[in-house]
Amino acid sequence: MKRKKIALAVAILSLSMLLTACGNKKDVTDYSKTENWMNLPTTTDKEVDVFYLYPTTYSPADQTNPSISTIDDAGMVQNAKIAYGRQATAFETVGNIYAPYYRQDNLSPVDREETIAGIPTTDATAAFDYYIKHYNNGRPFILVGHSQGADVMSNLLSGYLKDHPDVYKRMVVAYVIGFTVTNDYLTANPHLKFAEGPDDTGVIVSYNTEAETVLPPGNPVVTEGALVINPINWKRDETLATAAENLGSIALNRDGSAVLNAEGKIEPVMNFADAQINLAKGVLICSTANVDLLSPGSATFGKGVYHTFDYPFYYFNLRENAENRTNKYFEINGTK
Template identity: 85%
Template sequence: MAAVVGLGIVLAGCTAQKDVTDYSQTEHWLNVPTSTDKKVDVFYLYPTTYAPADQTNPSISTIDDPGMMANAKLAYDRQATAYETVANIYAPFYRQDNLSAVNREETIAGIPTTDATAAFDYYIKHYNNGRPFILVGHSQGSDVMSNILSGYLKEHPDVYKRMVVAYVVGFTITDDYLAANPHLKFAQGPDDTGVIVSYNTEAPEVLPPGNPVITAGALTINPINWKRDETLATAAENLGSIGLNKNGSAVRNAEGFIEPVMNFADAQIDLAKGALICSTVNVDVYSPGSATFGKGVYHTFDYPFYYFNLRENAANRTSKYFEKNDAKV
């Protein structure tokens, strides 16, 4: 069973007790590096990996749900590893919604955000040691990350100063969100720091039920050319996608390394939709559609399509961060 401790949280003027996972317990971490040889960290939150067998299971997972934990490791392999050459990667397990909640944002702002915020606070106080950090999330993980950005980092400006960039991918960031959180800003190019990067990948045509992670006013940046306009970035400009095994893990060579798949995925922003359009991938193979995502939604591939571009960008923004702070990488 999960170890929990009491945490007093003030909600709507009333004090209520919420349980929170105890992140001093090593089993509640998906990854803690054995050495900190990099000068920057990554704090990573995985996407929705909790899928109960039937509706008799709780809508919120336990912290030690076997399926969630196993799928989180697969998500880490195809997403967080993009940053392993740049940063020391810290990744907590956190209790998740199974996407069945009627008011999903309210649900995710509850236990999932409470857990992840506690994990981030523990990371800052016990693991970070004053290093700059990069935030990385996907889907539900990015939803939760947006709450950390608007909550914890607003309340701790001294910590926010050390944020190199936040990759809030597979979730919508809007002007309204930024207006409500003036301490935050969206990336304008490849070099700015302390900013949010976000996009959601689709084919040129998406069939019903559509793309539930894109809402009106979605802000987007192109992860190949790092522009905010509709300039096409060709597949030839892509630094490398990655292949996935049937279980969702990254394809590796005989030596265990993830190799780039070249000339595979292009990228072009559709400003009207707030989506990142990929036109060069076989939609029948990579997004045939499901009950949750319509045919043409490349949600699972937000990281795999642009894996090596994200790696290079994280390294670049880290370099720019240290240049601004009169330090060398």
């Protein structure tokens, strides 16, 4: 999957003009309707918000179905809720979570980046714009996305947040995980910067998790020049972070949902996943998981790609990091 972010600048600019103009907003989902949101907080008791975009959850029964889902596709909705449970919930102790439904691409083999820069990004940008204008009330926010959601999030960062620097300055951190962020992308978007450690704010966090060996067809979400940060030790070099240093992974059921205890809560699985950056590959290596059990391979991802586990392996590390960066943000900018 060839990354074409620079070539998408015109499309993103056109999208921004579409959403900021007073003209026709045809084919943009209406986010004033609560049914177009997977999660809206009933109370806003936290000083920070979280805006979450789920990974690819649209999988039509056959190829006669459209490559782009409807906003209420039953399969997409059900699977989006499952993804929310293993990803977005990591941040429920940190912020008020806002999670829109958005129309998705069904892994189009041709011009995928252009496709995602279309309807999926249009929806997500409209949702974020509505959130900022009607729900946010000036609070700092954290962006969280995975896979297609992270791809769309990268367009949101390079489009809407570039055009709205007053909004961008309230961004605590953007977790753009399960997708590639490169220096070329940052060069094309000099308002953005990649995380260098556990404490910096207004930055992007990104990584893609793999086993030590990956078989064909490989990992389609990793492209040349991928930037990585280790979610256990928050270093950019190849220093190993052992499984003992991990604050806690989570277990998944067969359907991808998070395993809950008798009280309906997610418990940490300790000493499970280590993490070490491979700079040459631009990926995060986990050497301690059972690859035959957790990543046997598929037509899309080769054996050894831990794409589904990008968040579950490091769930409690991401929670602690979001809390830490939030505290740092308030230390720098003061409380509300």
